[in-house]
Amino acid sequence: MQSQEVEVLIIGAGPAGIAAALQLKRAGFDPFIVEKDRIGGALLNAGWVENYPGFARGISGLDLAKLFQEHLEELDIQVQHAHADDLHRMDDHFIASINNKEVIARTVIVAAGTTPNQLDIHGVEDLSGKKVFTELRNLPESLAGTACIIGGGDAAFDYALSLAWRKMDVIIAMRSASPCCLRILDERVLSMSDIKRIYNAEPVAITREKSQVVVNFRGGTPSPICADLVLCAVGRHPELAFLSPELKNKPEIPQFHFIGDVVNGSCRQVGIAVGDGLRCAMEITQFLQENNQ
Numbered sequence: 001m002q003s004q005e006v007e008v009l010i011i012g013a014g015p016a017g018i019a020a021a022l023q024l025k026r027a028g029f030d031p032f033i034v035e036k037d038r039i040g041g042a043l044l045n046a047g048w049v050e051n052y053p054g055f056a057r058g059i060s061g062l063d064l065a066k067l068f069q070e071h072l073e074e075l076d077i078q079v080q081h082a083h084a085d086d087l088h089r090m091d092d093h094f095i096a097s098i099n100n101k102e103v104i105a106r107t108v109i110v111a112a113g114t115t116p117n118q119l120d121i122h123g124v125e126d127l128s129g130k131k132v133f134t135e136l137r138n139l140p141e142s143l144a145g146t147a148c149i150i151g152g153g154d155a156a157f158d159y160a161l162s163l164a165w166r167k168m169d170v171i172i173a174m175r176s177a178s179p180c181c182l183r184i185l186d187e188r189v190l191s192m193s194d195i196k197r198i199y200n201a202e203p204v205a206i207t208r209e210k211s212q213v214v215v216n217f218r219g220g221t222p223s224p225i226c227a228d229l230v231l232c233a234v235g236r237h238p239e240l241a242f243l244s245p246e247l248k249n250k251p252e253i254p255q256f257h258f259i260g261d262v263v264n265g266s267c268r269q270v271g272i273a274v275g276d277g278l279r280c281a282m283e284i285t286q287f288l289q290e291n292n293q
């Protein structure tokens with residue numbers, strides 16, 4: 001296997017990894033940043049971002065991600081499109097398998113974000129990626145008909161608005177007796193006539209019926225919902241699968257950092273991820289300058 005030595009390896013080109021890369025480049029380093037999907041990460045799911053400073057009227061997640069990407073390009077930072085795997089520590093270095101190559105890094109920034117939880121009910125596995133989805137960014141480009149969104153939090157309500165703006169009829173089905181989202185999202189959804197919501201609805205199975213799917217609920221209430229697609233927003237968990245058991249335990253060493261959503265629990269916001277990225281890049285800069293060989 002070929003190998004390559006790098007000073008800083010950044011895993012993930014979402015807001016956190018991008019901010020870290022920009023700051024490191026300004027400090028004179030050439031970070032090796034790797035992304036397994038599209039640049040922008042979870043931001044590509046966000047309908048309308050209203051809490052990122054500088055955008056008083058808000059900006060779509062897609063457009064903000066595009067600006068971040070342009071910033072990378074402006075500073076000539078190349079993102080490697082590949083999956084980082086099997087990251088482990090070897091003495092005072094870290095080794096990851098990337099594109100059939102061994103990347104040996106002096107310092108590592110894990111900015112891998114979160115992965116959506118799967119709904120563990122009958123039918124989901126077979127229909128996943130065809131009729132049942134967990135991320136807005138993975139939906140087909142042309143959409144029509146009815147979407148059933150499962151979940152009652154911020155993401156579910158944000159998805160409902162995004163799909164209604166894309167001319168779909170939307171039904172939000174939530175297990176709880178009331179929404180668990182920001183009031184502003186709740187009010188916005190209430191004002192949209194093409195978004196309906198049902199409470200106390202616990203899905204138990206999703207089945208295919210011709211070109212549609214049918215979502216069935218526990219105890220038969222509410223009645224089954226027919227939809228053209230189902231979008232599940234039932235929580236997210238940190239993306240740690242590619243780390244060795246030692247690194248999953250988040251050892252506190254100056255050469256190894258977790259930043260952004262992967263480590264921020266329920267405080268998952270773009271501004272926090274960006275701030276994490278800048279701070280960590282400055283700490284790594286200091287470490288590398290003090291330990292220059």
Ligand SMILES: Cc1cc2nc3c(=O)[nH]c(=O)nc-3n(C[C@H](O)[C@H](O)[C@H](O)COP(=O)(O)OP(=O)(O)OC[C@H]3O[C@@H](n4cnc5c(N)ncnc54)[C@H](O)[C@@H]3O)c2cc1C
Pocket residue numbers: 011012013014015016017034035036037038039040041042043044045046047048049050051052082083084085111112113114154155158159239242259260261262268269270271273
């Ligand atoms: C529906 C929705 C709406 C939102 N709305 C808002 C909002 O209005 N305001 C706000 O501030 N925030 C919002 N957010 C949250 C915001 O998008 C996240 O906080 C932010 O994207 C986190 O950035 P991150 O870089 O930490 O992680 P992510 O954006 O998740 O990026 C992580 C990246 O790492 C990559 N990756 C993971 N593992 C590997 C690997 N092994 N190899 C290579 N690449 C890897 C992933 O593909 C991903 O691109 C929203 C999120 C969602 C889902």
